[in-house]
Amino acid sequence: MARLLLRGFDIRKGYLDGAAQTQLIDVLRPILKSAPLFHPTTPSGKQMSVRMTSAGGLGWVSDKAGYRYQDTHPKGAAWPAIPDVILQMWKDLCSPDRDPDCCLINYYGEGARMGLHQDKDEADFSWPVLSVSLGDDALFRIGNTTRSGKTESIWLNSGDVVIMGGPARLAYHGIDRIRFGSSRLLPKGGRINLTLRVAT
Ligand code: MD6
Ligand code: FE
DSSP states (O other), X not given: OEEEEETTXXXXXXXXXXXXXXXXXXXXXXXXXXXXXXXXXXTTSOBOSSEEEEESSOEEEEETTEEEEESBOTTSOBOOXXXXXXXXXXXXXXXXXXXXXXXXXXXXXXXXXXXXXXXXXXXXXXXXXXEEEEXXXXXXXXXXXXXXXXXXEEEEOTTOEEEEOGGGXXXXXXXXXXXXXXXXXXXXXXXXXXXXXXXX
16 A cells, blocks of 8 residues: 655555445445435535435535535435445544544546545544545546645555545645446446545
8 A cells, every 4th residue: 555645645546445335335335325416516606517325424515505514315314334344444444533424425426526625523523534536537636725836646456545634634626527327336337435524
């Protein structure tokens, strides 16, 4: 496993081997069944190209009312619990002292992307965000704590993990594109990104 520090982003290439990636997909399957992926819209009314859902006490949602964490799926049900194997990754890589209350699940189909953004809807930025890449390769762009200035990009592959903490916690970042069909982890292709957050 190679470890790379890029602008304070702690990138563990190949952290999860093939068996661990398959295990994660297996535990995500019932979650996606009970909390189906939905297409959020931004507060300005644009549909995001990524589809999302969450596990945990809180899930991240976006619609015309704004970005926020809430305790139910847009269809009304409580979010499913975060599976133990995923919580264990947080304990190992981030902190044994407090569990995350949100595991945001993003699905990138062909052509999906995510614009440069900051993760700033959480109450306490001293907690890191832990991100897990599964499926197709994705071009991850990292910038600064302001929208301007130079950015750097790195390809994230299935099994890579990124920890965004410390001074990098509020850095802009996004996914420019995925290489659809580059991985065979997901039967229909595409990419799943998990981000674990302490929201409150
Ligand atoms: C993605 N990730 O990898 C989008 N946020 O699909 C994020 O937006 C992200 O990777 C915070 C920390 C790490 C991330
Ligand atoms: Fe983010």
